[in-house]
Amino acid sequence: MEWSEELSSGLLRAAPDAILVIDGERIVLVNDRAEHMYGWPRSELVGQLVDVLLTDAGRAIRDERRRLFTESPVGSIGTVTTTARRRDGSEFPCESSTTLIETPQGRYAVAVVRDITERLRAEEEKERLRAEAHAHRSQRLESLGQLAGGIAHDFNNMLGVILNYASFVIEEAQAEAPDLAMIAADAQQVVRAGKRGTDLTHQLLAFARREVVRPQPVDLNELIAELRDLLRRTLGDRISLIFRPDPGLPMVTCDPGQIEQLLVNLALNARDAMPSGGSMVIDTGSLEDRVRLRICDSGHGMAADVVERAFEPFFTTKGSGEGTGLGLATVYGIATQAGGEVSITSEVGLGTTVTVLLPAGAAVLPQDVPSGVVATGGHGETLLVVEDEDALRDVAGRILTGAGYRVITAEGGAQALDLAARHDGEIDLLLSDVVMPGMLGKELADRLVVVRPGTRVLFMSGYAQPVLASQGTLEPGVALLEKPFTANDLLVAVRSRLDS
Numbered sequence: 001m002e003w004s005e006e007l008s009s010g011l012l013r014a015a016p017d018a019i020l021v022i023d024g025e026r027i028v029l030v031n032d033r034a035e036h037m038y039g040w041p042r043s044e045l046v047g048q049l050v051d052v053l054l055t056d057a058g059r060a061i062r063d064e065r066r067r068l069f070t071e072s073p074v075g076s077i078g079t080v081t082t083t084a085r086r087r088d089g090s091e092f093p094c095e096s097s098t099t100l101i102e103t104p105q106g107r108y109a110v111a112v113v114r115d116i117t118e119r120l121r122a123e124e125e126k127e128r129l130r131a132e133a134h135a136h137r138s139q140r141l142e143s144l145g146q147l148a149g150g151i152a153h154d155f156n157n158m159l160g161v162i163l164n165y166a167s168f169v170i171e172e173a174q175a176e177a178p179d180l181a182m183i184a185a186d187a188q189q190v191v192r193a194g195k196r197g198t199d200l201t202h203q204l205l206a207f208a209r210r211e212v213v214r215p216q217p218v219d220l221n222e223l224i225a226e227l228r229d230l231l232r233r234t235l236g237d238r239i240s241l242i243f244r245p246d247p248g249l250p251m252v253t254c255d256p257g258q259i260e261q262l263l264v265n266l267a268l269n270a271r272d273a274m275p276s277g278g279s280m281v282i283d284t285g286s287l288e289d290r291v292r293l294r295i296c297d298s299g300h301g302m303a304a305d306v307v308e309r310a311f312e313p314f315f316t317t318k319g320s321g322e323g324t325g326l327g328l329a330t331v332y333g334i335a336t337q338a339g340g341e342v343s344i345t346s347e348v349g350l351g352t353t354v355t356v357l358l359p360a361g362a363a364v365l366p367q368d369v370p371s372g373v374v375a376t377g378g379h380g381e382t383l384l385v386v387e388d389e390d391a392l393r394d395v396a397g398r399i400l401t402g403a404g405y406r407v408i409t410a411e412g413g414a415q416a417l418d419l420a421a422r423h424d425g426e427i428d429l430l431l432s433d434v435v436m437p438g439m440l441g442k443e444l445a446d447r448l449v450v451v452r453p454g455t456r457v458l459f460m461s462g463y464a465q466p467v468l469a470s471q472g473t474l475e476p477g478v479a480l481l482e483k484p485f486t487a488n489d490l491l492v493a494v495r496s497r498l499d500s
């Protein structure tokens with residue numbers, strides 16, 4: 001192909017970057033893209049000093065470029081990242097590569113200039129997203145650390161109480177003349193600390209969405225009406241409670257006990273936010289296929305940074321001993337476990353509104369072991385108790401033996417099957433932990449029932465049924481006793497399983 005005028009002008013037109021030919025001082029040739037980029041018509045641009053396109057940054061390197069123009073051999077003299085000026089005075093970032101050429105008419109510099117506004121913007125956006133993700137991660141880690149630290153601290157205290165009082169009990173019992181009243185009082189302390197530990201794990205489980213919940217169809221209006229007295233007592237005399245139920249409210253499926261806990265936690269926060277009185281308004285409503293529960297107070301409100309962290313476990317602005325920082329974390333756990341969501345809007349000095357949205361609909365769910373019924377003991381039925389934790393196995397064995405059952409204990413599935421094979425009489429019930437090393441409770445039950453079809457099965461676990469079911473360890477609807485349990489819980493569960 002012959003080089004021609006048409007070819008060179010075609011190449012100039014096709015180039016995606018601005019191309020300027022400069023004789024060292026003045027612009028002698030520009031392409032279409034340069035007209036566009038700098039906002040000058042070609043007719044006006046050609047003949048101008050190159051200075052009209054330079055910004056302060058560009059002028060700063062002009063002398064050096066001039067020196068290169070006269071002293072360098074032909075070829076590239078490099079690429080610089082700088083800024084350029086349009087006709088209207090606005091500036092844009094650019095990358096400019098310059099090449100020196102020698103023609104019969106003389107020496108020229110060919111500058112190829114690329115507008116890098118978009119590229120810089122994309123880089124900045126990428127950097128911003130990266131920083132945001134990083135902040136998010138470290139915030140999560142920080143709150144996890146706070147959570148772990150808080151739990152460790154509280155549990156340590158409780159364990160301290162338990163260990164010390166338990167050793168007092170031992171010392172006193174071994175004394176020459178044991179003081180039974182004192183032993184009982186000290187043992188009470190052990191029980192009390194154990195109960196506080198249980199409350200704490202329940203709160204944590206609710207937050208971690210591992211709590212055993214008993215969902216049922218609930219009319220929120222009715223439930224709140226029933227809770228009014230409790231909430232009034234929580235709020236105290238100086239705060240008025242106003243309830244505005246939406247009469248057409250659909251049912252929801254949730255655990256009423258959890259909604260009670262949610263409302264009490266929010267009422268406690270409202271009370272703390274209104275030390276000199278005010279009002280708390282609860283209203284209900286429906287929003288498409290969801291039910292809205294809104295709790296609004298006229299308290300001191302929260303700053304934006306407090307709103308942002310309010311749901312974090314152990315985040316509190318209250319003095320030590322006044323706040324645990326678990327209130328809203330628990331509210332969050334309860335709402336999300338029920339398939340809903342919760343949000344806060346607040347303004348310093350104006351009050352706070354917490355909005356909970358729950359899916360509408362009344363689902364009928366399988367019931368698990370009834371609780372709170374007065375226990376009746378055993379009549380010599382034989383129970384096979386399988387639990388890998390020694391202390392817990394002993395406790396269960398003692399409670400059940402004391403209530404009139406015959407008890408065989410095993411520390412795992414293999415031992416249980418072995419004992420069962422060697423046992424002559426009936427085994428009326430298998431009471432087994434779900435998650436055990438070696439063999440899971442479900443496998444043990446499946447294998448035992450093959451050889452002893454008459455044996456009933458009751459599982460016990462510290463995990464919630466939905467978790468166990470979703471992990472394939474238990475089928476939904478099986479009988480499950482949640483840990484930790486009291487003697488009464490255990491006896492009721494065993495009796496009702498035997499009688500079912």
Ligand code: ADP
Nearest residue numbers: 269273301316317318323324325326327328352
């Ligand atoms: P705690 O009440 O133990 O501090 P929460 O998780 O219940 O923990 O609340 C976390 C923080 O959120 C509180 O310390 C408080 O600063 C803020 N907060 C919560 N509810 C309200 C409210 N209704 N009004 C103002 N501030 C609130």
Ligand code: MG
Nearest residue numbers: 268269327328
């Ligand atoms: Mg609170």
